[in-house]
Amino acid sequence: MAGHSKWANIQHRKGRQDAARSKLFSKLAKEITVAAKMGDPDPDKNPRLRLAVKAGKSQSMPKDVIDRAIKKAIGGDAENYDEIRYEGYGPNGIAIIVETLTDNVNRTASNVRSYFTKHGGNLGTTGSVSFMFDRVGEITYKAEAGDADTVMMAAIEAGAEDVESDDEGHWIYCPMEDLSEVSEALEKELGEAEEAKLIWKPQTRTDVDLETAQKLMKLIDTLEDDDDVQNVTANFDVPEEVAAQL
Template sequence: MGRVFEKRKHKMFARFDRMAKAFSRIGKDIAIAVKHGGPLPENNPKLRMCIQNARGVNMPKDRVDAAIRRASSKEEKDFQEVVYEGYAPHGVPIVVECATDNPTRTVANIRLAFSKNGGAMGNSGSVAFMFERKGVFKFEPSKLNLDEYELDLIDAGAEDIERGDEDTIVYTKFTEFGHMAKFLESKGLEAKSSELQYVPTTTKELPEDQQDEVLKCVEALEADDDVQNVYHNLA
C-alpha cells in the first residue's frame, strides 16, 4: 500500500513540475512578445498566440494578465532567445532553446548539464542541420474537422497533417508559419498550441538502457530555469 501511495505521490509531483515549467515557459514567451509588440493582444499577433498557448495548458487567466502587466513594467527583465547545440550520450543530437536575462550563466549551466550526464556541448551549427525548423499547430481532434478544412489547410501551407487520438497536428514550413496562423485566426480555429519547433529529419533507434541515458540528459537540460524547449532525434 505504501509503495502504491509513493508512486502516486511521485506522479502527482511530476505533473505539478511539468505544469510549473509550462507556466514559466509561457510567462517568458509573453514577456518577449510584449517587449517586441506591446501589451495589447489585438495589436500583437505573437502575444495572441502566447495567450492561446496558455489556455492550452490551463494557465489561469489572472496569471496570464499578471504576466502581461509585469512585461509592460520597466522592472521586467529583458529576455534574450538563444539556442545551444550538443550531443547526448550515444551520439544523439540535441538542440536547446533558452530565454535568458544572463547568457553567461545560461551557457555555463547548459554545458554543465551536458557534461554531467554523459553528453557534450557543441558549436553553433554542429547538429542543427539534422533538424528542420517547422511550424507545429496542435488541436484537440474534436475542435478541427479535417473533412471540412483539410484542403484549406493545405492551401494555407500545411506540409503534413497527423491524426491522433489525443492531438491532430498540422506541420508547416518555417516560412508558412505566419500564413497558417492568420488562416486559423480568420476561420476561428483555435489550436491548443502554436509554435516553431526543431523537427528531426531522421530518428535514431537505441536499446532501452541507452534510451534511459539519453532521456536523463534531456531531463537535466529541461530542468534548467532558462530552458524553454529541448529537441532530440531519439525514436
C-alpha cells in the same frame, strides 16, 4: 502523412501532466513578457505574443497571470533576457537543441554544458546540429478535431505543408513565417487549436533502445528543469516496444 513520433507523444502527455507546476507557468510567463516587450503589447498586433498567449492558455494558465506578464513588459520593469540557442549531442550521438531565455548568459552556458557532460553527451558549437532540423510552425489538434483526411484537407487549404496523424491527435506543419496565418485559417475550419508554436523539426529520427531512451530522458528532464531553458528538441524516436517499457 504519417503517424506522429512516439517520443513526441510521450513528451506531449508529460507536458499536460506538468501543466499545474509553477515552474511551467513561470517559463510561459517569461516568454509572454519577452514577446510583449519586443513588440506590440496587443496580441492581435504581435504574432509572437499571440502564440505565447495561446501556449499559456493551452496549459490552463490563468488569465490574470497572462495579463500580469504583459503588464510587466508595458511597465518597463521586466528583466532583460537574451535568447540563446545551445546545440549538442546526447547519448549515442543523438542531436539536441536547447532554447533558453536568460538574464545571465555565463550561468546558463555553464549549467547546460554540465548537464550534457553529466548525462553522457557533449555540448557543441552553434550550428553543429541545427542543420539536421527544420525551423517550422507546428499546430496541434486533438483527435476529436476530425479524421485524418478531414484534417489533411483543411491543412492543405490553409497553406500547411505536412500533417502527421495518429490515435492521439493531429500535428500540422507550415513555414515558420506563415504560422499565424495558417493557424487562423485552420481555426475557422477545425476550431481552436490545442497548441500553435515554432519548433525545430528533425529531418530524420533515430530509433533508440531502452537504455539509450532512459539516458536521453534523464538528460532532457534535467535540461527542462532549468529555469532558463524554454524548449528542448532531439532527433530520436522510441519504438513501440520500448515506449511500452517506459
